[in-house]
Amino acid sequence: ENVDLQKTAFLLRKAWTLYSVTPLYRFHRARLRDYARLLSAFIAAEKQKGLAVEVGVELDIKVAVSSLADLRGSEQDQAAVLVQLSLRSRASSRNSEDKLVWLGWFCSVYGDDLSENLPEDFTCLPLFLTHGAESYTSMVGSWFQKTFDCCFRRLAISPLNLSWMVAMWAGCKLDRAASAVELVFSVPHLSQPLDISYAIHPEDAKALWDTVQKTPGEITQEEVDVFMDCLYAHFHRHFKIHLSAAKLVKVSTAVASAHCDGIVKILHSQYLLGVLMLLTELAISQIQ
C-alpha cells in the first residue's frame, strides 16, 4: 500500500464531490492524449454554444488527462485516471502560468466486486471525484458518457454509512494531534429547523471505540451500532433528546470528513487508500 505521497498530496484537504460511474466501454489507456484533445474540443464547442459565460478576454481551456499508476488497491484494480482543466489566457503571449480550474479523477480501490465478471472491453473505475465548478463537471461528464457509454450518478451517503465512517475513522491511530470527532445532525421537520453538532475529544472517542471493537482489523455492524448507541446514550443523559431519531448529515474526524450529499474531504495521507476503498464500495453498491 505504498502510495507516493508527493504525487497524491493534491488529493488531500480538498472537498471532493462524489459520483458512481458504470464501467467505461473501449477506454484505452494508450490514447489519453487523444482523449484530452477531444475533450478540449468538446468543451470549446460547448462554450461556443453559450453554455459557459465568459467576460472580457477570451480564455482557453487546456485539458490534461493522465494516469496515476499508484492510485489503486490491488493489481486487479485499474490505475486511477486524472482529468485536469486549466485556464490559459490568450491575451498574454508569454508562457504565463496556467490556472487550474477543475480537477476530476476516476479510481478503483479494491473494486473487485464489479470488475470480476466484466467482459474485456470494459474498464472498471467506479468512483469519480470532482473539485471545481459544476458547469465543468457537467461538460466533462457529458463527454465521458457520450464517448464511453457510461453513466454518472451523484453518490449520496446514508446515515448508516456515515456512522460506519465515523466509527472507523475515530479508531484510527494518528501520530500527531488530532481534531475532534464531530457528528452533525439535522432535525428538519420542526416548527423551526434545528442543527446539532456533537463533537467529541479525539482521544476519548478513540478510547470508546477501542473498548467496543473486539477484533483488530475487523469491524462489524454490531460494533458500529454499539459505538453509536453509546454516543446517543451519553447525549440523551444530558439533554433528554433522542439523537438516533435525527438525521446524521455530516461526520468529521482528523482522517476525513464526509457529508450526506456525497462530499468528502480526505485529510490524512496515511489513510488515503482506506478511505478510497470505502468510497469505492459505496459507489459499486450504488451501481449494482
Next chain:
Amino acid sequence: MDETVAEYIRRTVLKIPRAEIKTMLQKWGFLSEAQLQTLNFHQIKDNISQEVVQLCEENSADIKQAAVLDIIYNHIYQNKKMWSVYQMKKSGEELECFDITDFKKKFKGRLRSALKNVTITFKEYEDNAIWIRVAWGTPYKKPNQYKPSYVVYHSQTPYVFICASVLKSNLPLLCQALIVASNYHDIREMELRSHSLDSLKDIVFKRYSQNFQTYCPKPLQGGNVEPESADIRIVQENRSEKERIHRLNWEVFGGGPQPKLEFAQYKLETMFKSDPKMGVLDKKEPFRCLVKFSSPHLLESLKSLAPAGMADAPLSPLLTCIPHKARNYFKIREKKGLFPESFVSP
C-alpha cells in the same frame, strides 16, 4: 471637509438599502429638508452617495456627525451584529439618580485619559437605551472608523450590551469606562450571546412570558392536540401522553413567544456512564464533548422537540434554563455526592 470623513460618509450611505436612504438621512437631521429635496433617489447608489457627500461638504461635516449616521444605521440593522451581555455590580445599596450628562462626561474622561485617539459618540433612544459608539486609535494613529465598538446601556438596569468589534484588546478599557461612568464597581461578561439584541433584552429584563411554578392553569382549549374526529372508529392513540407533553411544555416555556436566540453551546466534562454488561468504556476521566445547537429560532425549535417525539418531556433543564439563567454558553461538570445524575454548571 476631511477626505477621510467624506469617504466614511460615502461608504456608510452605500451600505443603506436604496429605499431606506431618505428616511435615514431625515433621522440623521444633518442635511436640511431643502437639501434632501435636491437628491435624486432613483439613480444608482454610487451616485446617490456621491451627492450626499457633496451636500455634507457644503455643511462642513466632521467625523462627529458622520459617527451619528453610523449609529443610526446600526441601530436599525442591529441584528447584523453579534451582541454579548455584561452585567455590572454595585458595591452598596445607593440608589443614585442617573444623570446622563455626568455619565457622558465620566465615560469620555476615563477613555481619553488612557487613549488620546478615540472618537466617542452618544445617541439616546426613547426606550431609555443609550447607544455609544467608540472608534479606537493608538497613541500614533487616528481612530479606525471602520471597526468601532458599540455599547447599548439601559440606565435603569445593570446590563450593558456590547458589540466589541475585532479590536478585543480595547475591551477592558471600555468596561472600565462604563463602570466609572455609571457608578458601579464591577462588570462581568455573561455567557449570553446572540444577533438579536431585542431577544437578549427580553431575557435579561425578563420581558418574555415566563411561567411561575405556583400557578398551574389548565392547558389552552383546543391547544396543540388534534381535535376529536367525527368518526368514532378513529381513536386518538396516546391522547393522554400528548396532553401531558403539551402541559409540561406549557409549564416550562409559557404560552407566549420565546426570545430569539440562534445557538446554545455546551462544553461537557462529565463521565461516560454505561451498562456494565456492554463492556465498554469505564474511564475515571471525563468524556469530553462540545455540543452546539443552532436554529433560526432556537427556543421555539427546542419547544417543538417533545411534541415531535424527538425528546422526552419534560425537556432537560440544561436546555430549559437558558432564558431564566440568561446564558447560552455552558460548561457542565459532574456533580459529586448525593445526586450523581445531576450536573453542575459553573
